Amino acid sequence: MEQCELERELEQLHSENWGWALACCGRDRELAEEVLQAAYLRIISGRARFNGDSSLKTWVFGVIRLTARGEVRRRWFWNRRRADSVTVIDFPDPTRGADIAVEESDQRARLIRALNGLSRRQREVLQLVFYHETTIEEAADIMEVSIGSARTHYERGKKALARKLGSAET
Amino acid sequence: MSELKGDDLRGRFSTLRQQDRRHEPQFGEVLNRAKLRNRDEAGSAPTLRWIAVAASIVIAAGVVINKARDRDDERPVETGVPGVPAITSWQSPTAGLLQTPSRALLAPPPLLSSVFDGVTQTALQSIAD
Numbered sequence: 039m040e041q042c043e044l045e046r047e048l049e050q051l052h053s054e055n056w057g058w059a060l061a062c063c064g065r066d067r068e069l070a071e072e073v074l075q076a077a078y079l080r081i082i083s084g085r086a087r088f089n090g091d092s093s094l095k096t097w098v099f100g101v102i103r104l105t106a107r108g109e110v111r112r113r114w115f116w117n118r119r120r121a122d123s124v125t126v127i128d129f130p131d132p133t134r135g136a137d138i139a140v141e142e143s144d145q146r147a148r149l150i151r152a153l154n155g156l157s158r159r160q161r162e163v164l165q166l167v168f169y170h171e172t173t174i175e176e177a178a179d180i181m182e183v184s185i186g187s188a189r190t191h192y193e194r195g196k197k198a199l200a201r202k203l204g205s206a207e208t
Numbered sequence: 209m210s211e212l213k214g215d216d217l218r219g220r221f222s223t224l225r226q227q228d229r230r231h232e233p234q235f236g237e238v239l240n241r242a243k244l245r246n247r248d249e250a251g252s253a254p255t256l257r258w259i260a261v262a263a264s265i266v267i268a269a270g271v272v273i274n275k276a277r278d279r280d281d282e283r284p285v286e287t288g289v290p291g292v293p294a295i296t297s298w299q300s301p302t303a304g305l306l307q308t309p310s311r312a313l314l315a316p317p318p319l320l321s322s323v324f325d326g327v328t329q330t331a332l333q334s335i336a337d
Binding site: 079 | 217218220221223224225227228229231232233235238239241242243245246249250
């Protein structure tokens, strides 16, 4: 694929990419922006190559996911080292970067809180299916798990999320 | 406990998507920053590569020099006269005879007597006589 064509395709997918980057970064906007930039860098520099085995969206989502995981791990190590040096215990905030109390709706905050209560795999598959409207097969491809495993995560995650949201509203 | 249906979940995610889009960074900006980063990395990559090459050459040279020095230390010193060893490496032909079996001298006498003790002693006495 030509560089210009690739950039055009990326532009069309940008909103989706942004939503996926947010989901992969625990909804931390600053981190998500950095991850998106790093993922685009990998793509335009040719470090990540699209070989046409899947759809471009699936492939780009896979690149974003891997970049986010690397970045989150790097930050975790960095924060731990810094915390060790000043002996400050920094507990991670699950809703970090979301600013839910100030600017976002209550419903959104509840959904994010409920999603944070799920396992990573369940969160990922639900985000892909409900937010990005992918099929479970595509989600499995992006998450690099088998279809059966993705389906299990989806079923369990959906039930758990519905339960959490239902109980939060009663 | 009430549970939510799939459609309701879809609706909630849809709201979340709309709200996320409000904070979406411009594609052009993100791409330009990525391109700038790519250029910076491409600029610094050859320098780092040269530093790595130079460092490995220095390390390899150090290893070779060290090994050569070790080999020189092991080699006997030459006197300049063919067939004659240097005084530092010369050994007396009878040096082996002067070596005392220290282990045998320092070993304690046997606690249990041997049946041959009397035999060897009388034999030695008769030789002395």
